[in-house]
Amino acid sequence: MQQNQSYRFSVAPMMDWTDRHCRAFHRVLTRRALLYTEMVTTGAVLFGPRDRLLGFDAGEHPVALQLGGSEPDALARAAAIGADFGYDEINLNCGCPSDRVQNGAFGACLMREPELVAEGVAAMKAAVSIPVTVKCRIGVDDQEPREALWAMAQAVRNAGADALIVHARKAWLKGLSPKENRDVPPLDYAIVHALKRDFPNMQISINGGIRSMDETLEQLRHLDGVMVGREAYQNPGMLLDVDPLLFGEAAPVDDGFEALAVYEPYIAARLAEGIKLSDMTRHLLGLFAGMPGARLWRRHLAMEGVKRGAGLETLHAALAHVERGSERYVAA
Structure with a gap:
């Protein structure tokens, strides 16, 4: 499968961080990185203040909307609204471990329900003409990643997902806080590489613990894309190297x-x-x-x-x- 260059590098969706002001600034540093919104629940999209929640500046493109939810019809309607707002991609969150998503039975909880995720992906694909992607963990709690992650990949591929982004850690829904879930579970890059070998025609990106462009380039030897989170936020100057090193283009600004x-x-x-x-x-x-x-x-x-x-x-x-x-x- 020909690689979709838009997935080669992205900045992760991060709650309370990647708002429209953050994205506008990151776009000054890189023209090519794919930027993501914070997660927005389907309920908020359907019933909340849409202009405030979904509005963005045209200069942010390419930009993706990340949705949180599990009900296929609600996901389809929210995705259609996102597409109408002009987003370039709709992403489904299957990796967030917060109490909020656990109470709502979405986010990382969906690692246990790949067929429900597939139904949501299929519903969104039927509702929009832009790409629909999924971001997940390698598993939750006592799940065996070789079973849970492969089941998720198989299900969303069959449903027509355009890409799968894997945070290469488990999420522990019992016993760890959301903050601890970003650091404590060990990273397992090798299992994501193995997933790509078993799904060679599927667009697969990796997320979690990547802190430099050298590490990014190493991951791109095995995978289609890299998603960087905290490092891109805490050291945004890193983004100045994205366009030259990954796309062969000059950075938009020098420093x-x-x-x-x-x-x-x-x-x-x-x-x-x-x-x-x-x-x-x-x-x-x-x-x-x-x-x-x-x-x-x-x-x-x-x-x-x-x-x-x-x-x-x-x-x-x-x-x-x-x-x-x-x-x-x-x-x-």
């Missing part, structure tokens, strides 16, 4: 300073709409990671950016702490 100059009009426009500076600058704290002045940059934004009336002058004052001419962040 963090130029990135801020390009992003500043977006901040100004949102400030004029009444959005707080900190809603945007919280996504910038790690931009100068490892550079002289980075700690003072973070401190200034964290302390001053939350104050009433904080504006661009606060951003400029924080930037003054960073030493110009120092090397930009490059993932080793």
Whole structure:
């Protein structure tokens, strides 16, 4: 199967992190990475404030909407709404282990119900013309990954899923918090590689613990795509290497300073709409990671950016702490 280049690199959906302001900033750093929304439940899409929950800037493309839910009809209707909003992909969350999703019987709980997931995928595929994908774990609790993950892959492939993204850890629904579930269960990259060997014609990406472009390139020797989460958020300068190393194209900007100059009009426009500076600058704290002045940059934004009336002058004052001419962040 010819690889779909849009899945080659993506930034993971992360609750409370990958909102529209974050995505607008990440798009300044890479034109090609596929960006994801935070998970939005089908109930919120169907009955909540859609413009606030689903609205995004056209400059964010390519961007995917991640849905949380398990009822096929609701998934189909929510997917259709997402497609009408202009999203490039609909993704079904089968990996989140939070109490919220457990109470709603979706997220990682769906690892136990691959046929229900397949019904949801088929319903969404019938409702939209854009790709429908699934993000899952290698298993939950005492499941045997060789059984659970293979059953999920088989089911969603047969239902017409366009890609499967695998977080290469189990989710422990009993005994671990959502935060612990991101670190404590051991990573098992080899099992995802084995899955790809057994499903060679299926688009399969890997997620979990990938912290550099070297690691990304190594994973791409075995798989179709890599999804990076916390590292891309906490060290966003990493994204400056995505387009050159993975797509053979120049980065949109040369460094963090130029990135801020390009992003500043977006901040100004949102400030004029009444959005707080900190809603945007919280996504910038790690931009100068490892550079002289980075700690003072973070401190200034964290302390001053939350104050009433904080504006661009606060951003400029924080930037003054960073030493110009120092090397930009490059993932080793």
